[in-house]
Amino acid sequence: MVKEYYDICKFGCLSIKSTPFHVLQGLAIIMIIEGELKFTTVGNTTMLTEGQIEIINVKEPVKLEAVADECRLWFLYFERIFVDSIRDDFEYVLYNCNEGNFFGVKASKEQIDLLKRKFLAMLTAGEEGENSITIEKMARDILEFIWPNFNVVEYMFADKTESGERFKDISIYMFKNIEKKFSLGNIAQNVYLSAPYLSREFSLNLKKTCSEIINYYRTINVVIQLIDTDKTLSYIAETSGFSSTTYYNKVFLKFLGCSPSKFRAANKNQRFHYVVEPLKLQELENVLSYMRQKEIAGRNVTIAYSADRETFEEQLVNDGEEQREYTIKVTLNPGESLRIVKKI
Incomplete structure (x- = not known):
């Protein structure tokens, strides 16, 4: 199926x-x-x-x-x-x-x-x-x-194309090097920016500090290791990139609400x-049809029937400063009908 x-x-x-x-x-x-x-x-x-x-x-x-x-x-x-x-x-x-x-x-x-x-x-x-x-x-x-x-990071820099592209690259750099110990200073040096400037940009645009983002990415990596590998808890902690095991456990608790050992027991190899x-074709078509109807909603609708009444033209006029007209021709089979709701 x-x-x-x-x-x-x-x-x-x-x-x-x-x-x-x-x-x-x-x-x-x-x-x-x-x-x-x-x-x-x-x-x-x-x-x-x-x-x-x-x-x-x-x-x-x-x-x-x-x-x-x-x-x-x-x-x-x-x-x-x-x-x-x-x-x-x-x-x-x-x-x-x-x-x-x-x-x-x-x-x-x-x-x-x-x-x-x-x-x-x-x-x-x-x-x-x-x-x-x-x-x-x-x-x-x-x-x-x-x-x-x-793209979450780039979206938050929507009005700053160059900055958005740069910070997307920084985000990728963090992910790729997440098991290494690095700081804001290391990142700044890698992209040829000052650490204070980088810190301000993180806080202003991403609403998070650099440290919070690094910890988040590191926790994602730890979770992957816990549920997808058989590496020991101590090995994962030592190679997680966190400064100490104590800090590692503190950050993990903040994100997942439990210790790494409890998390692994609750999730690894669980049912x-x-x-x-079955994927029903009619159900898919119904949803697509509903979405098309929603697109029509909010527009002025007028109907011009042809002489034989089997075809008609539907004229849609967008509400807005720029008026655009669309004409959709539909052929109705015998016994079919179409309900049009006109906006008042």
Whole structure:
């Protein structure tokens, strides 16, 4: 019931009760279709409700829990080999739709809605049996769309393109060197900036200190080691990049609410409680149709019927300073009808 396109992606429908913290090697997108989901990362927890979409990053520890008995969702998982063929640094950048992340920011509504449409269109195409060439093209389009539009760090520097690009590079540098002991001074020297300037820019734009961001990235790395490897607790602590084991335990407790040993016991090799369900094409089409109707809402609508009444033209006029007209021609089959709600 999970459909797969070799070395590109897999997708399907899940009814989830709960999962422990786990790490995906590739990148995934989920969309809630029924119920409510508690979406927990190292940095934060958010509640996802029906119709919301979210990105699960490459090697990002995440825990999923249904608020009631179960939560149904659609998922689209991009294989790591395909993700790396688009960009080789997806692993070192965080992407999010909603505020449930360490930095507390979310993407724009317009970009989220566009990602939803791309997501639903690809699932529909796959369920209809499109060939691998078409699916690969759609998958590439989605990943290339995510990269510039859902990058948390770059988004916070939206009005400062040069600074945003620089701090994105700094973020990647931190991820790549996270097991090493480095300071703000080391980072500043690496990018040829002064440490005071760098500190001010972190606080002003990211609303976090450099130390807080480094600790966050280090904790993500520690969590990955705890649930995805058999390395000893002492070895992980010693190679985590923290200045001492005491400080390591203090930071971990702050982010996860427990000690590393308790976290490993609660999450490593624990059961996933979910059921794979058939992905219903009609359900996908209904959601796409609903989204199109929402796009029409808020516009003035007039209908001009043709003489035979089997076709009509729908004229949409945007509300706004710049008036644009669109004409959509639709052919109705015998017995079909279309309900148009006119804005007053």
